[in-house]
Amino acid sequence: MPDNRFHTEEMNMRKTRLLTALAVAAALAVPATDALAQAAGKLKVGFMLPYTGTFAALGTAIENGFRLYVNEQGGKLGGREIEFVKVDDESEPSKGADNVNKLIKRDNVDVVVGTVHSGVAMAMAKVAKETGTLLVIPNAGAVAITGPMCAQNIFRTSFSNWQPGYAMGVVAAERGHKKVMTITWKYAAGDESVGGFKEGFEKGGGQVIKDLTLPFPNVEFQALLTEIAAAKPDAVYTFFAGGGAVKFVKDYAAAGLNKTIPLYGAGFLTDGTLEAQGDAAQGLLTTLHYGDGLTLAKDKAFRAAYSAAYKMQPDVYAVGGYDAAQLLGIGLTAVKGDMAKKADLYKAMAAAKIDSPRGAFTLGKNHDPVQDIYLRKVEGKENKVVGIAVKALADPGRGCTM
Numbered sequence: 001m002p003d004n005r006f007h008t009e010e011m012n013m014r015k016t017r018l019l020t021a022l023a024v025a026a027a028l029a030v031p032a033t034d035a036l037a038q039a040a041g042k043l044k045v046g047f048m049l050p051y052t053g054t055f056a057a058l059g060t061a062i063e064n065g066f067r068l069y070v071n072e073q074g075g076k077l078g079g080r081e082i083e084f085v086k087v088d089d090e091s092e093p094s095k096g097a098d099n100v101n102k103l104i105k106r107d108n109v110d111v112v113v114g115t116v117h118s119g120v121a122m123a124m125a126k127v128a129k130e131t132g133t134l135l136v137i138p139n140a141g142a143v144a145i146t147g148p149m150c151a152q153n154i155f156r157t158s159f160s161n162w163q164p165g166y167a168m169g170v171v172a173a174e175r176g177h178k179k180v181m182t183i184t185w186k187y188a189a190g191d192e193s194v195g196g197f198k199e200g201f202e203k204g205g206g207q208v209i210k211d212l213t214l215p216f217p218n219v220e221f222q223a224l225l226t227e228i229a230a231a232k233p234d235a236v237y238t239f240f241a242g243g244g245a246v247k248f249v250k251d252y253a254a255a256g257l258n259k260t261i262p263l264y265g266a267g268f269l270t271d272g273t274l275e276a277q278g279d280a281a282q283g284l285l286t287t288l289h290y291g292d293g294l295t296l297a298k299d300k301a302f303r304a305a306y307s308a309a310y311k312m313q314p315d316v317y318a319v320g321g322y323d324a325a326q327l328l329g330i331g332l333t334a335v336k337g338d339m340a341k342k343a344d345l346y347k348a349m350a351a352a353k354i355d356s357p358r359g360a361f362t363l364g365k366n367h368d369p370v371q372d373i374y375l376r377k378v379e380g381k382e383n384k385v386v387g388i389a390v391k392a393l394a395d396p397g398r399g400c401t402m
């Protein structure tokens with residue numbers, strides 16, 4: 001006669017084993033889906049960009065530029081179909097690590113592309129370094145990222161904050177100014193842009209007499225403009241971008257300062273902003289690695305394709321996004337789409353010559369572009385290139401020991 005107690009225990013054990021197996025299968029379902037995506041050849045790109053706040057338009061331009069290049073390649077890079085996921089980083093550094101971890105750990109992206117704001121980008125770079133995730137930066141110029149934080153798996157297709165600042169310092173000194181005031185947001189990008197300006201300006205014999213700042217993304221400029229008016233420097237150097245740049249240029253003109261004290265800026269001051277700035281921006285001189293009126297075939301083709309796709313003109317941010325996709329494409333082509341071949345992937349990316357709308361460029365040892373910085377003058381709705389402020393300018397990469 002069967003032992004009923006034993007029989008029940010046996011049944012229970014079988015039931016438990018079945019449930020455990022089901023649980024394991026359920027747990028495996030996620031990687032199984034990933035394996036399927038892999039087999040289908042899809043490569044996941046995670047955009048971490050500002051889609052709200054003062055830099056919202058910049059984030060959209062970067063995404064547009066990136067997608068344009070991928071579309072031009074038939075939706076594939078290195079033979080892999082590209083799929084996108086995105087996170088709005090809100091230009092909020094305190095949420096930077098959590099947001100990038102959403103892409104890396106929750107969404108399992110193969111590569112992160114972002115962002116605009118230097119403080120957020122530094123949080124991203126730290127996580128990228130810790131997790132070994134490939135990070136391509138299409139804008140944020142934080143000097144530390146291609147300095148002490150530099151890494152094999154981190155690349156930038158835009159600029160370091162030092163680069164346009166330094167170039168404008170050289171130009172301001174050449175134009176004979178002696179005493180200059182600076183004004184910017186108090187955060188990495190503002191500080192570093194002003195730092196670059198100071199270096200170029202002092203080398204040319206100039207002196208920065210006072211640095212004015214306000215917290216990011218504050219736009220209450222009035223008290224500081226009053227201080228500038230009272231001090232009467234030879235000129236003012238500034239770093240502002242996006243919505244803040246629109247307001248600053250308008251307020252500077254409304255205070256009448258544009259008639260008496262020349263305003264110079266890193267080119268973000270007038271890029272993607274001229275529609276909104278209108279008359280207030282006319283005649284402003286800025287320095288940047290892109291501008292209007294370049295006679296390069298690549299730029300002409302890029303502009304035609306971008307304006308056809310998005311019904312608007314591209315700006316420097318769109319170029320950063322487009323070139324981020326180009327750089328990734330060069331790496332993926334070299335490894336035939338196999339992201340596991342990290343050493344070969346990074347080697348190809350580091351050695352890339354990028355056929356950018358700004359003009360072809362290569363990366364320095366610290367993975368920051370070595371590039372001409374143009375001098376531009378606002379004429380109508382354009383940042384007309386009027387010369388090259390500094391040729392083939394490389395970020396010094398101070399503290400990078402890669």
Ligand code: PHB
Binds near residue numbers: 118139240
């Ligand atoms: C930055 O935070 O590095 C930054 C933001 C906006 C710009 C340029 C640089 O236009």
